[in-house]
Amino acid sequence: MAHEQSNGANRAVDLSHHLNLKIRSRHPSPLKDIIRLMSMEGMVSLAGLPHPSLFPVHTTSVTSSDPSASTEIELKLSNDQKIPLSAFFQYGTGAGNAQLREWARDFTQLIHQPAYQDFNILLHPGNTNAWGKVVGLLCEEGDYILCESYTYPSAQAYWIPQKNYAAPIAMDGQGIRDHILEETLKAWDTTHPGVRRPHVLYLVSVGSNQAGVTMGPERRRKVYDVCVKYDIIIVEDDPYSFIQYPEQFLSSLAPSFLKYDYQGRVIRLESFSKTLAPGLRLGYFIANSMLAERLLRATEVETQDPPGLSQAVVLSLLQNWGMDGYLTWLQNLRLEYQKRRDWMIDAFAQHFRLVGASETPQLETADGLVALMGDVPVFSFVPPTGGMFIWAKFHLSQNPAFKKMQFDGTVDDPEQAFAGSLWARFAEELVLLTPGSYYHPWQGQDKITTKARGAEPETTHFRFSFSMTTKEEMALGISRLARVVRLSWEV
Amino acid sequence: MAHEQSNGANRAVDLSHHLNLKIRSRHPSPLKDIIRLMSMEGMVSLAGLPHPSLFPVHTTSVTSSDPSASTEIELKLSNDQKIPLSAFFQYGTGAGNAQLREWARDFTQLIHQPAYQDFNILLHPGNTNAWGKVVGLLCEEGDYILCESYTYPSAQAYWIPQKNYAAPIAMDGQGIRDHILEETLKAWDTTHPGVRRPHVLYLVSVGSNQAGVTMGPERRRKVYDVCVKYDIIIVEDDPYSFIQYPEQFLSSLAPSFLKYDYQGRVIRLESFSKTLAPGLRLGYFIANSMLAERLLRATEVETQDPPGLSQAVVLSLLQNWGMDGYLTWLQNLRLEYQKRRDWMIDAFAQHFRLVGASETPQLETADGLVALMGDVPVFSFVPPTGGMFIWAKFHLSQNPAFKKMQFDGTVDDPEQAFAGSLWARFAEELVLLTPGSYYHPWQGQDKITTKARGAEPETTHFRFSFSMTTKEEMALGISRLARVVRLSWEV
Structure with a gap:
């Protein structure tokens, strides 16, 4: 295969047949064109921009973490610099x-x-x-x-x-x-x-x-x-x-x-x-x-340049940190989020018995770890190797309220109806999860029920984010969740 | 008429029949919905946002003009304030x-x-x-x-x-x-x-x-x-x-x-x-x-909140200045631009004879002032009562090169062709104007020539911006322009 020999010397192939019809007809914004000529040596431009001396902000100073988040550094942006601050406040x-x-x-x-x-x-x-x-x-x-x-x-x-x-x-x-x-x-x-x-x-x-x-x-x-x-x-x-x-x-x-x-x-x-x-x-x-x-053509007419202060601050920060500094920052960041992930799993372990999915052969589709309350499997999840979220599959087959809803046949989509009421119960007890239904791919009006989507019956998903909360808040949140689960699953 | 009695107690009428079909089907972004619940008292949110303690910027200080642009004031934004700076760095x-x-x-x-x-x-x-x-x-x-x-x-x-x-x-x-x-x-x-x-x-x-x-x-x-x-x-x-x-x-x-x-x-x-x-x-x-x-529905999925630092700095500035201060700022700003407008008209007067349009009855469609070189009317304009621009109508009927182009009949749109070459001559002499053609309303492919658009024959427009240049630069720019005009009009 070609790419196996690739050494970065390849050039892009022609993919222009993928372009949307509308984007094909976008011309360069005429005014943007003129902005390029403006910078020509000696040019007197009567083509117009607001005058930078009339921008009210003259300097911006920022205190920021150093790459290891151990001390603070000071970044100063002014009009005396190589790229003056006013350039970031101007049209681009x-x-x-x-x-x-x-x-x-x-x-x-x-x-x-x-x-x-x-x-x-x-x-x-x-x-x-x-x-x-x-x-x-x-x-x-x-x-x-x-x-x-x-x-x-x-x-x-x-x-x-x-x-x-x-x-x-x-x-x-x-x-x-x-x-x-x-x-x-x-x-x-x-x-x-x-x-x-x-x-x-x-x-x-x-x-x-x-x-x-x-x-x-x-x-x-x-x-x-x-x-x-x-x-x-x-x-x-x-x-x-x-x-x-x-x-x-x-x-x-x-x-x-x-x-x-x-x-x-x-x-x-x-x-x-x-x-x-x-x-x-x-x-x-x-x-x-x-x-x-x-x-770029779309950018010119839809949004123009990204915000100038954001550009100025990020550039200054990255220049101050250097490439190694930025990588150190990223390394620390992921350690922080990894720690939070582990807090979340610890909080699960305080209220549920966590076992490997292989120990619950009755749950054919569980991966990773299964959270049991007593002997009842409640949810399963794969401990994430990245991101800020645990994606939990809730197993409803042993939930009496769900079983009744399913048996009664009064609702079109018992999985979805049950998930909605469970989410509301969680929220009433002041623990907020993101419903898995938000993530269902939209395939059209005829594929919105669990059955029509071909999704796994007797399951539903919730997303737990571990990014925002302290260890104590997580413990509190999961204890509230466990209380709702205990009542709902009647264990 | 109803509005003559209006006292601000009216309410908007139903205008929903104006909505585009696509925008009618925009639902609230589910994630934005959850952001509202997050702020409920006592809620443990496991619904997820990046953690603000991991944002690198802790304080931002800005030196800015005071409303009268006479002294500098210092604005300090930090996490200790009523609305912490970190809130402006978070999703909204x-x-x-x-x-x-x-x-x-x-x-x-x-x-x-x-x-x-x-x-x-x-x-x-x-x-x-x-x-x-x-x-x-x-x-x-x-x-x-x-x-x-x-x-x-x-x-x-x-x-x-x-x-x-x-x-x-x-x-x-x-x-x-x-x-x-x-x-x-x-x-x-x-x-x-x-x-x-x-x-x-x-x-x-x-x-x-x-x-x-x-x-x-x-x-x-x-x-x-x-x-x-x-x-x-x-x-x-x-x-x-x-x-x-x-x-x-x-x-x-x-x-x-x-x-x-x-x-x-x-x-x-x-x-x-x-x-x-x-x-x-x-x-x-x-x-x-x-x-x-x-x-708002479109905003949620197209751009999200406007840039946080811009919001934080503008809010801080407006709070510091107060409403009266902002009005003072605006008042000064327009005086600055008014001064620049007058510089531009002065620069015209150095190279052209400016007369009232009523004195050039041969130019039926001239309004305001006419700029003559010798006895030849070159352009006319209405001194603007607002904005940053002078919109000049160039009168081509006495320009030999244009007349020849028109007589030869070799180009479809002599006005447009001549305007293009004149613009390029200006740019070669290092004075940059905005071509009036940029402002022609697009009525379809069949209405792009001067004639097909029904525009006035033997005229073309250029836009002079007076916002950016110093008095000296303006004088230089207009002297360059006058040189090109002298050669082109052969006066």
Whole structure:
């Protein structure tokens, strides 16, 4: 296979047939064009921008953690610097600050080692907006989008009103299964006569937003090969890349799809939301030049440059820390979240008996650990190797209230109805979980019940986030949850 | 007429039939829903956000101008405050900071005095993005959008690939003419059989981005009445409201359409780009509750909250300055831009003889002042009463090169071809103007020549911005321009 010989000397292949019809007709914003001419030596520009002397903010100082979060450092931004602060307060060209893009390029080269040369960096105001731009770049109304069997709700909330549908691919502990992906695509014309075969795969392949599952190298290579065979663009939405919990930090992180991408068919969405702060509204695209240019056209008319202060502060911070400093920061960050994950599992262990799934052969579909109350299995989960979440499958077969609801046959979807009432009971007892139903891929109005979706009967999911709470709060929350469970399961 | 009796006690009428089909099907983002529950007293949230203790920035200090731009003031943002800085770095609900929205509501009430009660405020990341959201809110493919006879290029750049078209309305020195608007709408079904009558009017009605024209109260009232009669939503894109040059600052500013809006059919786009700084990427919508709720749904999935640091700094600045201080700032700002406008007109006067249009009866369509070189009229303009631009109409009838081009008949559109070469000559001589062609409303591929657009023959426009340059640079720029003119017009 070509990519096995790849040494990064490859160039992107022509993928322009993937472009949405509307994005093809986007021309450079004429005003942005002029912004480039403005910087010509000696030019008197009467083409107009607000005058920077009339911006009220003159300096910005920030106290920040050092990379090891042990002391504070001071960052000073002013108009006396090489790039004056006022430049960050002015209109820009849409692509974002050049130095920050240069940093992102170096970081990408160092960490992800893309298998082709001519990749490009374009800043964006957060992955939510970036995903919207990608849908606008690639998808037409009616298109199906390949995704994980549970997928990120906000991504879907964008595409559902666009009349896009999910084509979910079954997962295991390594993420989506390549042979299921291949079978889905191979059989598409038979299973979906008259519907365009999906050409976009949306993945949160590290610590995925619901399942906490991370896709390893071998699986990635296989998925990539299927995508080459069926001409799929892979959109790698990867805010959790550095919130992984491997033995060795850098050397054993799951690689990006970029590492296998000898054709330039990966669009990677990088975000500073999880590594620095969400309120920055700052991240960047990594994509082949043709796609990046089209995304820039969309950026000019949809959002313009990402926020200037965010760019200025992040650039200053990264320059101060240096590349090694940033990696130290990321290493500490994932240790912090790993500690929180362990607190959560400890809290489970205080109220439930945790046993390996192999010890509960009656639960055929349980993976990882099963949480028992008395002898009753309540939920099972795979301890996450990345991200901020535990994805728990609740087993309802021994819950009397659920069984009654199922037996009565008065509701269409007893799993969903029961999950809703259980979630509300938790919330009444002041413990807030995220319902698994938020993550059901939207396949159309006729596939909304558990049965119609082909989902596993007598189960439902809840997502536990371990990112926000202290150890004491977690213990309190899980004790409240255990009380609700005890009453509901009558044990 | 109802609005003449209006005292602000009116409520918005039902305008939901204007909604785009896609926006009707936007549901609240499920995750945003949960963010609201998170803040319930005593709740242990396992629903997940990044932990604020792991955000690297702890304090931000800003030195800023005081309202009179005479001294510097220091603003300190930290986690010890009532709203901790970390809250601005966290994910939000989409609507933006509540205090900033409260400020915007008070400011709107004070300055614009809307003629209905139940208006709403929603923060947005700049008017470029806000306009895109409004197109998504109201327009379907194929819709015509009512606009000024020259309109803002970036607004058009958004709508053209959506297959929307401009329905330009002729202007005079007060902006679009109400009876032309009415005639256009009345005759629509005859002039555009089978095409939906426009239901959205896009206006930059103060210091409009090209013509520098400001619409006065009486015209606004009449335009509003036509919009009621023909059920039009008015989108008031108004970044220059406070860059007006009246005798008395507050008392004689042109009112917003909100003042006449007793039905809630105005969506006002407010921006801090021109009053504070563009790089903040911050502004707000003022709209009736129904429209604001739909815009919030779009915000949740398209952009999320505006940038946190921008919100924090702007809120802190506005709180420090107070409402009076902000008005003082705005007053000074417009004096600064007024000074620059006068520099520009002075620079014209150094190289051209400026006479009243009535003194050049041969130029039937010249308004305001005419710039003559020798006895040859070169361009005419109305000294702007707002904004940052002089919109100059160049008169080509005495230009030998143009006449030759016109006579030869070798080009389709001699006005446009000549304007392009003149613009390039200016740029070669290092003076950069904005071509008027950028502002031509897009009416479809068959209406791109001067003739097909029905534009005035033997004229073309350039836009001079007086915002950015010093007095000396302006003088230099206009002397370069005069040299090119002298050669080109052979005077």
